[in-house]
Amino acid sequence: xxxxxxxxxxxxxxxxxxxxxxxxxxxxxxxxxxxxxxxxxxxxxxxxxxxxxxxxxxxxxxxxxxxxxxxxxxxxxxxxxxxxxxxxxxxxxxxxxxxxxxxxxxxxxxxxxxxxxxxxxxxxxxxxxxxxxxxxxxxxxxxxxxxxxxxxxxxxxxxxxxxxxxxxxxxxxxxxxxxxxxxxxxxxxxxxxxxxxxxxxxxxxxxxxxxxxxxxxxxxxxxxxxxxxxxxxxxxxxxxxxxxxxxxxxxxxxxxxxxxxxxxxxxx
Amino acid sequence: xxxxxxxxxxxxxxxxxxxxxxxxxxxxxxxxxxxxxxxxxxxxxxxxxxxxxxxxxxxxxxxxxxxxxxxxxxxxxxxxxxxxxxxxxxxxxxxxxxxxxxxxxxxxxxxxxxxxxxxxxxxxxxxxxxxxxxxxxxxxxxxxxxxxxxxxxxxxxxxxxxxxxxxxxxxxxxxxxxxxxxxxxxxxxxxxxxxxxxxxxxxxxxxxxxxxxxxxxxxxxxxxxxxxxxxxxxxxxxxxxxxxxxxxxxxxxxxxxxxxxxxxxxxxxxxxxxxxxxxxxxxxxxxxxxxxxxxxxxxxxxxxxxxxxxxxxxxxxxxxxxxxxxxxxxxxxxxxxxxxxxxxxxxxxxxx
Amino acid sequence: xxxxxxxxxxxxxxxxxxxxxxxxxxxxxxxxxxxxxxxxxxxxxxxxxxxxxxxxxxxxxxxxxxxxxxxxxxxxxxxxxxxxxxxxxxxxxxxxxxxxxxxxxxxxxxxxxxxxxxxxxxxxxxxxxxxxxxxxxxxxxxxxxxxxxxxxxxxxxxxxxxxxxxxxxxxxxxxxxxxxxxxxxxxxxxxxxxxxxxxxxxxxxxxxxxxxxxxxxxxxxxxxxxxxxxxxxxxxxxxxxxxxxxxxxxxxxxxxxxxxxxxxxxxxxxxxxxxxxxxxxxxxxxxx
Numbered sequence: 001x002x003x004x005x006x007x008x009x010x011x012x013x014x015x016x017x018x019x020x021x022x023x024x025x026x027x028x029x030x031x032x033x034x035x036x037x038x039x040x041x042x043x044x045x046x047x048x049x050x051x052x053x054x055x056x057x058x059x060x061x062x063x064x065x066x067x068x069x070x071x072x073x074x075x076x077x078x079x080x081x082x083x084x085x086x087x088x089x090x091x092x093x094x095x096x097x098x099x100x101x102x103x104x105x106x107x108x109x110x111x112x113x114x115x116x117x118x119x120x121x122x123x124x125x126x127x128x129x130x131x132x133x134x135x136x137x138x139x140x141x142x143x144x145x146x147x148x149x150x151x152x153x154x155x156x157x158x159x160x161x162x163x164x165x166x167x168x169x170x171x172x173x174x175x176x177x178x179x180x181x182x183x184x185x186x187x188x189x190x191x192x193x194x195x196x197x198x199x200x201x202x203x204x205x206x207x208x209x210x211x212x213x214x215x216x217x218x219x220x221x222x223x224x225x226x227x228x229x230x231x232x233x234x235x236x237x238x239x240x241x242x243x244x245x246x247x248x249x250x251x252x253x254x255x256x257x258x259x260x261x262x263x264x265x266x267x268x
Numbered sequence: 269x270x271x272x273x274x275x276x277x278x279x280x281x282x283x284x285x286x287x288x289x290x291x292x293x294x295x296x297x298x299x300x301x302x303x304x305x306x307x308x309x310x311x312x313x314x315x316x317x318x319x320x321x322x323x324x325x326x327x328x329x330x331x332x333x334x335x336x337x338x339x340x341x342x343x344x345x346x347x348x349x350x351x352x353x354x355x356x357x358x359x360x361x362x363x364x365x366x367x368x369x370x371x372x373x374x375x376x377x378x379x380x381x382x383x384x385x386x387x388x389x390x391x392x393x394x395x396x397x398x399x400x401x402x403x404x405x406x407x408x409x410x411x412x413x414x415x416x417x418x419x420x421x422x423x424x425x426x427x428x429x430x431x432x433x434x435x436x437x438x439x440x441x442x443x444x445x446x447x448x449x450x451x452x453x454x455x456x457x458x459x460x461x462x463x464x465x466x467x468x469x470x471x472x473x474x475x476x477x478x479x480x481x482x483x484x485x486x487x488x489x490x491x492x493x494x495x496x497x498x499x500x501x502x503x504x505x506x507x508x509x510x511x512x513x514x515x516x517x518x519x520x521x522x523x524x525x526x527x528x529x530x531x532x533x534x535x536x537x538x539x540x541x542x543x544x545x546x547x548x549x550x551x552x553x554x555x556x557x558x559x560x561x562x563x564x565x566x567x568x569x570x571x572x573x574x575x576x577x578x579x580x581x582x583x584x585x586x587x588x589x590x591x592x593x594x595x596x597x598x599x600x601x602x603x604x605x606x607x608x609x610x611x612x613x614x615x616x617x618x619x620x
Numbered sequence: 621x622x623x624x625x626x627x628x629x630x631x632x633x634x635x636x637x638x639x640x641x642x643x644x645x646x647x648x649x650x651x652x653x654x655x656x657x658x659x660x661x662x663x664x665x666x667x668x669x670x671x672x673x674x675x676x677x678x679x680x681x682x683x684x685x686x687x688x689x690x691x692x693x694x695x696x697x698x699x700x701x702x703x704x705x706x707x708x709x710x711x712x713x714x715x716x717x718x719x720x721x722x723x724x725x726x727x728x729x730x731x732x733x734x735x736x737x738x739x740x741x742x743x744x745x746x747x748x749x750x751x752x753x754x755x756x757x758x759x760x761x762x763x764x765x766x767x768x769x770x771x772x773x774x775x776x777x778x779x780x781x782x783x784x785x786x787x788x789x790x791x792x793x794x795x796x797x798x799x800x801x802x803x804x805x806x807x808x809x810x811x812x813x814x815x816x817x818x819x820x821x822x823x824x825x826x827x828x829x830x831x832x833x834x835x836x837x838x839x840x841x842x843x844x845x846x847x848x849x850x851x852x853x854x855x856x857x858x859x860x861x862x863x864x865x866x867x868x869x870x871x872x873x874x875x876x877x878x879x880x881x882x883x884x885x886x887x888x889x890x891x892x893x894x895x896x897x898x899x900x901x902x903x904x905x906x907x908x
Contacts, residue, residue, distance in 0.1 A: 014714045018726075021711050025733045025787070028744025031754065032736070035747070042512060044489035046747055064330075086639045093636025105637070108644040110903060111652070114837070115889050116845025118862045119882045122869055123651035125345075126658065126879070134347040146647045149640060178632060207738055209848055210862075214869065218304065218329055218350060226739045228332065230852060231485035232310050234743055242740050249735045337871035344668070344873070434770065440856055442871075480773045482856030494751040495772055605663070612872065613685065619859055620689045 029246065036239035044233035055236040056244075062237050068225035069241065071137070075221065076205035079144035084198045086145070087152030092186060095160045109150045120147060121214035128215060135217025143215045144205045151204065152197035159193025300325040303543040306339060306351040307332055308530065309485040310505075311404070313563040320550050326543050334484045335441045336360040343369070348537035352544045357528050359600045361400045362393040364533065370399040371534040377545040380552035388529065388569035401548060404566035405529035407520065407589050407597055408444055411491055411499035411506040415515040423522040424452035427500060428471065432478045437496040440482035442615040443600050444526055446472060448500060451523045451598065458601045462610070469614045476618055491516055504566040507586035518586040524596035525589075529569070561587070567594075652886075659880035669875055677880035686864075690884070693860040696775070697843035700782040701836050704790040707783070708835065712794035717801075730791055742781055742852050746772065773855030781853040782843050789842075790835035797831025833901040841889055861885055 038045065039052035059065065094102060112120055124143050128135055167189075171181045187194070209223045216224060222241075229238050305317075309332040317328050333339040336357050343351060356364055364370050375381065381389075381401055388402045412421050419431050427436060427448075438445055447457030449472045455464055481490050487501035488509040499506065506518045532551060534544045550556055557573035565587035568574050574582065581587050603611070659677055664670040680686070715726050733741065748754050749771035756768040771777060801824065809819040847862035861881065868878030897903070 018711060018714055021707065022729060024784070025730070028741040028748060028784075029733060029736055031744040031748050032740055043486070043508075044493060046493055046750070046752070086643060089636040090640035093633055097633040097637070099633060099637075101641075105641055105644065108648055111648055114841060114893055116841055116862065116885055118845040118847065118865050119652075119655075119885055120648075122865060122878060122882055123655045124647065125869070126654050126875070127647070127651040129345055129347075130654065132347060134350065142647060146643070149643065153640075203734065207734070209739055210845065213848075213866075217346060218331055223737055223739050226737055226743070227848065228309075230739065230743050231334070231483075233486055233489050234740070238740065242736055246732075246736050249732060335871050337873060341870055341873040345869075345875075479857070480855055493753075494768075612874075613683070616689075616864070617685045619856060620685060620692065 032239045033243045033246070036236050036243045038236050038239075040236070043235075045236055056240045059237040059240045064220065065222075065225060065237060065241060068220040069222045071140075071219055072206055072222040075137070075140050075144055076202050078141050079148050079205050080198050080201040082141070082145045083148035083152050083201045084194060087149045087197060088156055088187075088190065088194055090149075091153045091156035091160060092182070092190070095157070095163070096165065109153060112147045113150045113154075117147070117208075117210040118214075121211040124211070125214040135215050136219045139215040139217065140212060140219060140221065143211050144208060147208075147211060148201035148204060151200045152194070155197035155200060156190055156193040159190050159196075163189060301540055301543055302327045302329060303353065303540050303547055304329045304351045304538075305331075305353045305547070306343070307353075307355045309334055311355070311530070311564055311566075313560060315563075316551075316556055316559055319556075320547060324543075324546060324550070326546070328547075336443075340364070343535065349539040351535055352538035352540045353547060354533050354535060355403060355530050356400070356533055357530050357600070358391065358393045359602050361531055361533060363602050365394065365399055369536055371536045371538060371541060372398055373401065373534065373548070374541075374545045377542075378549045378552065380549050380554075383552055383554050383557070383570045383572040385569050385571040385574070391529070394531070400531035400533045401552060402569040403530045403532050403551065404560065404564070404568055405527070406503040406567040407525040407527050407593065408439060408448070408500060409503050409506060409525055409586075409589075410519040410521060411487075411501060411509060411516055412519055413491065413494075413497040413513070413516050416494075416497040421498065421519055424448050424500075424525075425521075425523070427478065427498070428452065428474050429478075432498055434477065434480050435497045436475075436479045436500060437481045437483055437487045437490040437498075438475070438479045438500045439487065439502070440484040442611055444484075445475070445500070445618075446611055446614060447526055447598075447600060449475070451521070451526070454523070457526060457598045458603060460603060460607045465607075465610055465614075469617070472614055472618055482619070488512075502566070503586050503589060504564050507565045507584065510586060520585075520589065520593045524598060525593065527594055527597035527599050529567075529599075655879045655882055658876050659883045661876045661879075663874060663876060677877050680877065681880055681884065689859060689864060690861060690888075692858070693844050693862075694888075696779055696782065696858070696860060697840045699779050700786065700843050701790075701840045703779065703783050704787055704839050705832060705836065708787060708790040708794055709832070712791050712831075713798055716795050716798040727795070730788060734788055738785055739848065739852075742785070742849060745781065745784065746852055749777065772853065773857055775854070775858045778850050778854040778858045778860075781849040782846060785846065785849060786839040786842060789838040793835040793838065794828065794831040797828040801827060830900070830902060833896055833899055837892065837896050837901070841892060844885060844888065 035045070036055055037051050037053065038048055039050035039054060040047060041049075090105075094105070121143070124139070124146070125135075128139050133139060168181050168185055171185050172178065176184070207223060208221075209227060212221050212224055213227070220228070226234070226238055229235065303326050305312075305328060307330070311332075317330060320326070321328055331342075331351070333342065336359070339354060339356065340360065340363070343354060354364075361370075378401065381397065384402055388405075390396060391402075394400045410421060410424070410427065417432075417435070419426070419429065421427070426432075443457070446468065450457055450459050450464075450468050453468065453471060455468065459465060459468065480496050481487075483490060486505070487496075487499050488505040490496040491499050491501075491506075491509040492512045499509075503518065506516065509516045510518070532548045534541060534548070538544055551560075552570065554570060554572035554576060557568060557570040558576045561568045561573065561577055561581060565581065565584070567587075567589055568577070568581075574588075658669060660673050660675070662670050662672060662674045662676060715723070715730075718726070720726075750756070751768045751770070751772075753771075755771070756765075759765045760768065805823055805827075806819060809823045814822065844860055845862035845865075847860065847866045850856075850858055850860050850863050861884070865878050865881045865885070868874045868881065872878070
């Protein structure tokens, strides 16, 4: 009897504790969603003046906000692709070949991951300023790729651990060239690691504030536009955009959880 | 397995989001070129800029800053041509002229300069208005939420009172705050004497417990939301806060306030100088100036616009500070690098 | 023979590792070297960098005011890390070892907030915690308090914000470490007569220590640089080292001073990483 009640108490405690943590994680998100329906017109847009879809409509008139979101997407996708290509090639190369300086490259890879982002941000700003590259889209993409590459490499490397290279030798013995072997043998094995790395790169890029803050020039990214709005009072159209992004994300997660996408992919 | 699923989710999500993102990329085509403006936050109405874009067919790229020093730093570090137009305050105009950073204005285009009140024409920081024209100005006054604060506040010195612990929203501007401290002691806003500076520092640190938030962009938000009950802010911010909460009153300090006048100027390295001149002329137009003051009610040097704004503006002290208040105030002026280093050290000490 | 060797060994190696090497050298090594050099430079009267060697910046930064800020930042970072561990460990433990079919969902629910912009979530907290924000209004309506509680713009608020932002970075490594725990070891410990706490301290904790260490590094170091959290929630009152650096590159207009501050940050980071490695931390588990 005693042991069972103990176990039950433990379970109840666990549920309450975890719920509180989830509440902690989601509380501001709930606020953001609710306030996106606030009919208020006056700064700082905090008091509730009634329910309305107005701001969702106004959102599509807000050119600068939508453009900043577009910029963020372009930067994220480009950086992700660049980082993935550079990172995958590097991981495989470092795994296969022995050469001097491997430790040095390794060390350099840890730097963007470990040091505070602000140091990387100002360092890149200093570089761009000195070789006179105007700050904007290009510098943002370079900066984002720089901090994404190590994450791609770590993810692919994790997948490489235990990879038996004899498969590749076999493939080449059978006549497939080096490049063909890479694309048809190596890459499929590494796919989950590459996918994971790419996903991480994309996530880090769309949310980046600190590094973008220094190298963005006049180009606004979505996080930077939000930072700007926070200074004057966040209009609920920003809430509306965030809510829409959130809905999109959640819908996809639900679909995968219910196995729908998996079924669709299986059929394909 | 779990990972594969997450990856699929993510990849499809990225596709969806990027499609959405590209909708935002439909830029309006600019037939007459572009213009890059760099202004104070909460100072130029969006509607005014949009109207300019429509009327002249010029695309405007707009960035904002929170203090003169921020603006100078960015202008110097960004590559030449990033910004065409800037909005320096009085002393900053002087500094930029001395560093040869400004382009002479084309008075043939900027005909509306005649709208400016004679009191603000030909200022000491830019004789003959060769490089700048006044935009808006005002004072940094005190806001008091009379519902929550029982103490009577009449001077900058009152802000240091122990009764006001944790209740003030102050400008995030070291010249403004240190200068205010100096004035509360009867010194100049631009004090250089090291002994006096030491005394100023001593008093300044008493402010630490009283200031809850530092905010130059939108101090009215803290006043309206109730997070702060007293403010040291730009007068127009107080005027706007008053509109949301009539209990908030403006107080002009006995010692005479920090006075400023902000101006339009064109950078020497501007790539769109013609468009810049057109923009400045547009902003000086009395109708435009009227719209500006309706949204951001600062002291308006445009005499024609002031007439059109009528009594509602003229009689509101917060929007239109009385002439004697302005006369009793002091402008910030430039200081040498050594003195500024002392100011900077004081500021760091205050904010740590 | 050599030609074949070049083609089959060196060329592929260079083409695969070359891009990343060049990228790292140009965009990581070179900028940092430059920052190092700049930290020994001064300013001329026009706020431009003057390339004369000087130790002025470091002298200035050794001033007691600055040292106070470093200590202050370290305390904030330490508190944040400890709070994260205390909250994340039990949470990760419950989720990682749950036998519920919803395990995947629970894991995803930790990651989803990540996909909403972190700035706007911090702003959400600022609105929730305000004097007339939801939390105070809620508590007052329930008559639990008569005056609104002053949550915002205190040091505690900054720590709260940091914990909020960096919580996932602590949860994920802990989750991975706890998931790898072999259930049979725990059973064995129980069989041998060890009660709950004893098993925890002697078996579970040592086995998951790697997760705790890598989580701590991933929380502590970013804390020092997260100036926007201190800005938004701290009201400009509780600066961390990141705020100092940011100020020198913005209104302070003093890049060399900012560079020197960054070098100090890097040194602090290096010291922490060394400690981490000495305690047996695995560099590879960072960032995965």
